[in-house]
Amino acid sequence: MKMIEAIVKPFKLDEVKDALLEMGVQGMTVTEVKGFGRQKGHKETYRGQEYTIEFVPKVKIEVAVTDAQMPRVIETIARAAKTGSIGDGKIFVRDLVAAVRIRTGETGETAL
């Protein structure tokens, strides 16, 4: 099992969600986060007073998938979240050692 974490532009969230549902992913967890990569932040000016905003608002999508699903999930997220401009985000993958469905007590891949 793998835990896939995708950091994407907030306005791309719906497209990513729809694409994942379409390919058979059953659930996901979404968090509003802030951060920066190569995009860095942006500048704001109020009456000549400049502020550099380093942390840019992003959305983090967490999806737990089977090893077999992983390549297609990554490919789907990358396709749906892409705009081609700087700041599109990143996808990270970790090994997932256990999973439990609380209602039934199922464990492992059947719990996903």
Place this chain on the structure above:
Amino acid sequence: MVIDPARIDKRNRRRRGVFSVIGLTIAVMLGTLAVFTGSVAAQDTTAASAQAVAATPVLKIDTGDTAWVLTSTALVLAMTMPGLALFYGGLVRGKNVLGTIMQSLAILCMVSLLWILVGYSLAFGPDKGGIIGGLEWIGLSGVGSDPHPVYGPTIPHQVFMLFQLMFAAITPALITGAVAERMKFSALLLFAALWSLVIYTPVAHWIWGGGWLGKMGALDFAGGAVVHISSGVSALVCAIVLGKRKGHGADYMAPHNLPFTLLGTGLLWFGWFGFNAGSALGANGLAASTFLATHAAAATGALVWMGVEWVHRGKPTVLGLASGAVAGLATVTPASGYVGPFHAIIIGVFAGVLCYFAVVWKGRMGYDDSLDVVGIHGVGGVFGVLATGVFASKAINAAGADGLLFGNAGQLGIQAIMVAAVMLFSVIGTWMILKVVDAAVGLRVAPEDESTGLDLSQHNERAYS
């Protein structure tokens, strides 16, 4: 109906008695003012009523004029609340928005009462040596529905008093922008009360109440010196004495809700028609030309600020456009009743450029005038008062004077004297008041309260929960 004059006299005397107790208490508090007020405290009960009786037959209330000035009075109220309150409220951080709105609203209420009790008499009461009004009208004694020959011969005297009340209320509220996000609420109330009585009433008297500057021929149609210079210069002193906000220059202190500020801008602009065109004290041609000059300068100031910022910084900002409108309005205020539309546009151009650079360069001066009262009202007020001495024309307002452009260089000199006098008095007076308030209750909130924000630390409330 038969009215017994003796009974009215007795009633008036009783009312005066009650109010002079309040008046004298405040007068003692005011120290220097006590010299002037004290000398007239032994009131001549017949003077005010005799004057009214003599004046009544030749004065007639005009319903149109009265309707317009009453409406204007309500318009100027809307400038303070909710206009200025939202304008400032949007510019502060979210943790201080209620505290900031509260300052304008509380000052409006408090100065309204002070004005009725004693302020109006000090500002517009019978002149004492060109310096201050006497206590004859304390508690509005003798200020009734009959017109006053000087203060609007076609409107009830009380309407003039109310119109002026709104000016008295907004002026200290303007200063709150310079002390935003850090002044203790109790200190602010005490400061505003003292400032209103010690600074505002004499300055209003000098220029509008028959005092020395008015007698000299100084022109200030709707309050460039009385309102904007006095508040702008006092704001500078406040910003310096209070010191910077915690984290100034390092923390993110951007406006938390610019749409609030824009709503406030619209209400200020709207109310300013009452402020300026209402100062014609009648529904007439002068009100119309004042309205026109006001609007022309506001629109010009807005566009010029936006344009200068666009060239200077690469992007036109909404806050810049709005700030330019307010700068144009503040700057044209003293001139609005004396200049034509094209000169108002020129004034608007200067307002946009001068106030923009005053605000942008504030950072180099090292004081934290948080919401730019100095850069907009102070700089705009000074330039506007001087510009009045240049562009004023008797062709626009026969009761005014010609300025430099119309062959009367002396007017500019008189205007300069007014600027200097109001600045000097405001600086010294404000500094002294701040020292008194500091000794009495302390000026600033505790550092941890400043971090928490005024809303929670001063008022136990939050705007956004």
